[in-house]
Amino acid sequence: MSGSPLVARLADPPPGLFASASPLKPNSGQGSSSSTPRPQPTALPPTAAAAPPTLDVAEQMNEEEKRKYIRGKKLGEGTYAIVYLGSVRADPGARVAIKKIKVQKEYKDGLPPDAVREIKHLQELQHPNIISLLSVFSSKDQNLNLVLEYLPLGDLEMLIRDADSVHYGIADIKAWMGMLTRAVWFCHENYVLHRDIKPNNLLIAADGEVKLADFGLARGFADPHQFMTSTVITRWYRPPELLFGARHYSGAVDVWSVGAVFAELVLRNPYLPGDTDIHQIELTCRNLGTPTEENWPGVSTLQGYGAIPAEVYPVPSKDAFRARFPIGADGVDLLMKTLVLNPLRRITAREMLMHEWWAASPKPTRKEDLPTKRGGEEKMGADLKRRPGLVEEDRGKKVARKLDFGGM
DSSP, rough: OOOOOTTTSSSSSSSSOOOOTTTTTTOSSSSTTTSOOOOOOOOOOOOOOOOTSSOOOOHHHHHHTTTEEEEEEEEOOSSOOOOOOOTTTEEEEEEEEEEEEETTTTTTTOOHHHHHHHHHHHHOOOOOOBBEEEEEOOOTSOOEEEEEEEOOBBHHHHHHHHHHTTOOOHHHHHHHHHHHHHHHHHHHHHTTOOOOOOOOGEOOOTTTOOOOOOOTOEEEETTTTTTTOOOSSSGGGOHHHTTOOSOOOOOOHHHHHHHHHHHHHHSSSOOOOSSSSSHHHHHHHHHHOOOTTTTTTGGSTTTTGSOOOOSSOOOOOOOHHHOOSSSSSHHEEEEEEHTTTSTTOOEEEEETTSSSGGGSSSSOOOOSEEEOOOTTTHHHHHOOOOOOOOOOOTTTTTTOOOOOOOOO
């Protein structure tokens, strides 16, 4: 795992990097204060005796792991998974979320590829702003169970949508964006693309910490010569290079999604809510300019470039952005740099964390003071039961897509 100058303590920190209430300030632990700590090995109580000796070693280990947790009420159920509230047997006050992935008949090996990806990357990525995978075990019916930290305040989408009862300002947006950017930076430092960043994949812990979840479409990108699929990232947050069918791309695709979430937080509505891929390209061109060889050399060679509108739209000025996004000059500058058409000129997650906006007034809200909303437990269940990488049916006019896992 790569070390982090923005998460670990610096030997020679730059002036003002760890200023009070700054989103660059690292958290002291690997999870929020409300997250469930990884349970330490303890002697099992009499009611949880050792696994029967008739089981082989792997089965005994699985049984012992399963007995560490007590499954409680159901939080949500879908065609892909059932989500339960659970607790740690050794510490009944410590809550967890148990995600039981149903057997998928269409996969001969039993495990869907998105579940494998989610487990793999969550085991590798441990960061305060990434949901923690505490354990994995199988049940008698061969269902896989993921034990995740309990995040009872729902997701960022429910806060954005409830404009009537949830009120927030620039300082709150700055805090949320800082948490999201740190999570994305950490993924990219470890050569992982998330490829589905959106508000309902940003879950909220009891102390207000935002956690990036749903790694079902994540993949490593250490090999620059390997083809990757372009049919990833929910359409509203999908960058133009993927809309045009690019098969080679970098962390810039995630940064675009971060910018789309940033814009949505300000507008309290999706920034580019396309109904189809063609409509998404049209909205991107109208709002951010038409990609041309002048502003994006080589773009005309991409397979889907012919779908751009006949009318050429100019790249909007900073003044035009400021009129629509009242977040100050520094905030607008950062937003515009995340939504640059040419991915090679788009700001990186590391550069985002070094931007002047974080130090500008107002300071980010403390996570304990961020706005929250009731009903988060049910929303967490709804988020976790979804099949990773698919758009919810009630959003985007049923724009769920068939995924090309072979190209991943």
